Amino acid sequence: xxxxxxxxxxxxxxxxxxxxxxxxxxxxxxxxxxxxxxxxxxxxxxxxxxxxxxxxxxxxxxxxxxxxxxxxxxxxxxxxxxxxxxxxxxxxxxxxxxxxxxxxxxxxxxxxxxxx
Amino acid sequence: xxxxxxxxxxxxxxxxxxxxxxxxxxxxxxxxxxxxxxxxxxxxxxxxxxxxxxxxxxxxxxxxxxxxxxxxxxxxxxxxxxxxxxxxxxxxxxxxxxxxxxxxxxxxx
Numbered sequence: 001x002x003x004x005x006x007x008x009x010x011x012x013x014x015x016x017x018x019x020x021x022x023x024x025x026x027x028x029x030x031x032x033x034x035x036x037x038x039x040x041x042x043x044x045x046x047x048x049x050x051x052x053x054x055x056x057x058x059x060x061x062x063x064x065x066x067x068x069x070x071x072x073x074x075x076x077x078x079x080x081x082x083x084x085x086x087x088x089x090x091x092x093x094x095x096x097x098x099x100x101x102x103x104x105x106x107x108x109x110x111x112x113x114x115x116x
Numbered sequence: 117x118x119x120x121x122x123x124x125x126x127x128x129x130x131x132x133x134x135x136x137x138x139x140x141x142x143x144x145x146x147x148x149x150x151x152x153x154x155x156x157x158x159x160x161x162x163x164x165x166x167x168x169x170x171x172x173x174x175x176x177x178x179x180x181x182x183x184x185x186x187x188x189x190x191x192x193x194x195x196x197x198x199x200x201x202x203x204x205x206x207x208x209x210x211x212x213x214x215x216x217x218x219x220x221x222x223x224x225x
Contacts (some may be wrong), residue, residue: 031211032214035215040202040217041153041218041220042217043202043204044214044215045212045213045214048152048211048212050211055211056211056212088157090159096211103147104147104149104161104164105149105161105204105213106161107151107158107159107161109155109157109158110158110159112157
């Protein structure tokens, strides 16, 4: 059983299009994350939800909108795609305690987005 | 804010050699993880180690939080150890993880 899954694995699209990436975790965790990995392999957090509440919202263009319909799912919608959005997007989850917690993160396989 | 620096940035080893990777951070953290990103891009959990020492087969890790560093030891390296090794740290009271810049390891047969 896959613990953290993402769909699609690859996404190739034209500039200006709108696309979504979906993430699901079956670990029973209460916190989920989106990260972006650029071409130099640098991993940077974008968003995090704890119990469906947005708790981290980094400096990300507002063309990116996360949505968490329930604790097991976190989706990422991107409007008006630009060339610079090409990257690998990783979803992760962790189980947290109260007041920040100390949970161990587990990552999905990544979605490679290519904008032409 | 917290900076996370890893060294060396690149490392080439002959199969069977040992190595030590270092992660330095600039403030107190309450969580630290080591990951291996394999050549297929998967991020694999190696250690969850906010303090102390852990071992898992040929790999071990030590975190000295008071001195703001963590070390990952790889012994008897194999070609399958190739990839990028990341450490990720988190401040107390926050959910935000910050990743280091990574160490790119290549093990030659």
